Amino acid sequence: MEAHADGSLLHDGVPMLGFALVFVLIFRRLGLGATLGFLVAGAIVGPQVLGLVGGAETKLGIAELGIALLLFLVGLELSPSRLWRMRRDIFGLGLMQVTLCGLAIAAIVWVVSQSTLAAALALGLPLALSSTAQVLPLLQSQGRLRTPLGERAFAILLFQDLSIVPLITIVAAMSRNPADMGGPPGWLLGLYTVAAIVGLILVGRYVLRPAFRLIGNLGEREMFVFAGLFTVIASAAIMEMLGLSAALGAFIAGVMLADSPYRHELEADVEPFRAILLGMFFLAVGMTLNLAAIAERPLFVAGMALALIATKTVLISGLGLLFGMQKRQAFALGVLLSQGGEFGFVLFAQAQSAMLVTGEAASIFGAIVTLSMATTPFLMMATKKLRAEPERSAEGLDGPRHEGSNAVVVGYGRFGQTVAQMLIGQGIPVTLVDTDVEMIETAGTFGMKVYYGDGTRVDILRQAGAADAELLLFCQDGDGLDTEALEGVHHAFPNATIFVRAYDRRSVMKMKGAPIAGAVRELLESAIVMARRAMDAVGVDGAEIDKTEAEYRRRDFERLKLQRETGDIYAARDSMFSQAGQAAAAETDLEPR
Numbered sequence: 001m002e003a004h005a006d007g008s009l010l011h012d013g014v015p016m017l018g019f020a021l022v023f024v025l026i027f028r029r030l031g032l033g034a035t036l037g038f039l040v041a042g043a044i045v046g047p048q049v050l051g052l053v054g055g056a057e058t059k060l061g062i063a064e065l066g067i068a069l070l071l072f073l074v075g076l077e078l079s080p081s082r083l084w085r086m087r088r089d090i091f092g093l094g095l096m097q098v099t100l101c102g103l104a105i106a107a108i109v110w111v112v113s114q115s116t117l118a119a120a121l122a123l124g125l126p127l128a129l130s131s132t133a134q135v136l137p138l139l140q141s142q143g144r145l146r147t148p149l150g151e152r153a154f155a156i157l158l159f160q161d162l163s164i165v166p167l168i169t170i171v172a173a174m175s176r177n178p179a180d181m182g183g184p185p186g187w188l189l190g191l192y193t194v195a196a197i198v199g200l201i202l203v204g205r206y207v208l209r210p211a212f213r214l215i216g217n218l219g220e221r222e223m224f225v226f227a228g229l230f231t232v233i234a235s236a237a238i239m240e241m242l243g244l245s246a247a248l249g250a251f252i253a254g255v256m257l258a259d260s261p262y263r264h265e266l267e268a269d270v271e272p273f274r275a276i277l278l279g280m281f282f283l284a285v286g287m288t289l290n291l292a293a294i295a296e297r298p299l300f301v302a303g304m305a306l307a308l309i310a311t312k313t314v315l316i317s318g319l320g321l322l323f324g325m326q327k328r329q330a331f332a333l334g335v336l337l338s339q340g341g342e343f344g345f346v347l348f349a350q351a352q353s354a355m356l357v358t359g360e361a362a363s364i365f366g367a368i369v370t371l372s373m374a375t376t377p378f379l380m381m382a383t384k385k386l387r388a389e390p391e392r393s394a395e396g397l398d399g400p401r402h403e404g405s406n407a408v409v410v411g412y413g414r415f416g417q418t419v420a421q422m423l424i425g426q427g428i429p430v431t432l433v434d435t436d437v438e439m440i441e442t443a444g445t446f447g448m449k450v451y452y453g454d455g456t457r458v459d460i461l462r463q464a465g466a467a468d469a470e471l472l473l474f475c476q477d478g479d480g481l482d483t484e485a486l487e488g489v490h491h492a493f494p495n496a497t498i499f500v501r502a503y504d505r506r507s508v509m510k511m512k513g514a515p516i517a518g519a520v521r522e523l524l525e526s527a528i529v530m531a532r533r534a535m536d537a538v539g540v541d542g543a544e545i546d547k548t549e550a551e552y553r554r555r556d557f558e559r560l561k562l563q564r565e566t567g568d569i570y571a572a573r574d575s576m577f578s579q580a581g582q583a584a585a586a587e588t589d590l591e592p593r
Helices: 009-029 033-044 055-063 066-076 080-085 087-113 118-126 133-142 147-162 162-172 178-182 187-216 222-240 246-256 264-289 293-297 297-324 326-336 343-353 361-384 414-425 437-445 460-464 483-492 507-512 524-537 542-566 578-590
Strands: 409-412 432-436 448-450 471-474 497-502 518-519
Touching: 009 033, 009 264, 009 507, 033 133, 033 264, 033 361, 055 361, 066 133, 066 222, 066 246, 066 264, 080 087, 080 147, 080 471, 087 147, 087 297, 118 162, 118 343, 118 361, 118 578, 133 147, 147 162, 147 246, 147 326, 162 343, 178 471, 187 222, 187 246, 187 471, 222 246, 222 264, 264 437, 293 297, 293 361, 297 361, 297 460, 343 361, 409 414, 414 437, 414 471, 437 448, 460 483, 471 524, 507 542, 518 524, 524 542
Parallel strands: 409 432, 409 471, 432 448, 471 497, 497 518
Antiparallel strands: none
């Protein structure tokens, strides 16, 4: 079917977004990630399969703005001081990764394809770059961007973006195209880079911040959207005009606003555009995939993709070990960055324009990049057990022993720490018991002795001196204790007063009739404190605040009592403060008396 090369935005948007919606939902449901869904959807609607949408190259150019927005948002998360702290990883680990991986892959291309050395370098060096658009959202969705693994991955990706300039310079230096001979030399491009970065820093400090302050004073939220998008597009356009990385310009703009009070507002405003345009980028990549070229040489494409992934995984893992990472973390870094990247398409086009490679070769290696990107979700799933940190061993840790303490605290997390420290502050001897090995080791660095053991077991409690203790305080997380377990503890240690940390109302209901002095819901008191402060902030009288708190506590106590008696979580729900009850009370007040 012939592709619609010049379809309108509405005509092209319907099949693109429709197929993307279906495939992304399917692939997310299968745990394979959104990126692969976008790539497959783009390949299907593109000219190679159904031919519903054309003009993939044009759409790819527009959608590359999504990468710039992604780097801008990442920049907002990084203050200049944090970047300075990461300089060793950026310019050490990043430089070694791009250099070693680029040369190794270029050597493989040279041997396998029997091409010229210039062509092998033009095709191999770009394959050292990984997919920023794929890796960063993956780290963000897992909440791992600020972990040691996330920071190392980000440092490498950032240097890869910086390396676009020298890689373009290398391709230009090897060019066989007479039109390229009049281009700027590499040293001038480097000078442009430094000048552009310094210029963006000055503009960010002396123009952008005052502008956003003015917009904030006006209170026009729509203007924040306009200003945020203008900042990204303008900084990216300046870099692109100089022949540099547009994404790098957007990143620097984000860094310059990272310490401003408008960071969170900008994140909220720009994020929807980032998500849409990044999806469009992968759709366009899928559309540009030359399936016919792949069909002609499927073994070469699959073999090179496998060689690319294996080479990068091994080399990046080795570099991770060299830079002090644990084995599993280093392997995770290698797998995470094993794919080719979106900037490979840009550099392949540069190599084709420089007459170093043919259009067919650029398409085939573009397919290799796409295939390697498609394998990342599968590799992450397949290597999950290999990448997972082993459970910390309790070997060498002391089990609890009788120290003559008046209180035994089971669980030394955020709840148990407060309880234990207040008792110690009153001079009450405390024995601490927990099963979290990492927490036990951390507590030791603060001068706290925590014994290893399951404090819900009677034999462990006996070792800890519960038979002579006046207090047993169960402060561990979760809702594992019930009436039967607590009766067993009370029977073994009848002289100890028992208190229990309860997860929620259901946890309290599970302890109905238990021989305990009290069950404290872990968030109740802190929530009441916040509500009191909130009412005070809007000018509610102190006496009224006390009255409201007392009434809430009375209703909550009566409701919980009835819930424990009946075992029904919905019991006495009419006694809750609610919008429906507030409206009914207002109507009653309006009725004539």
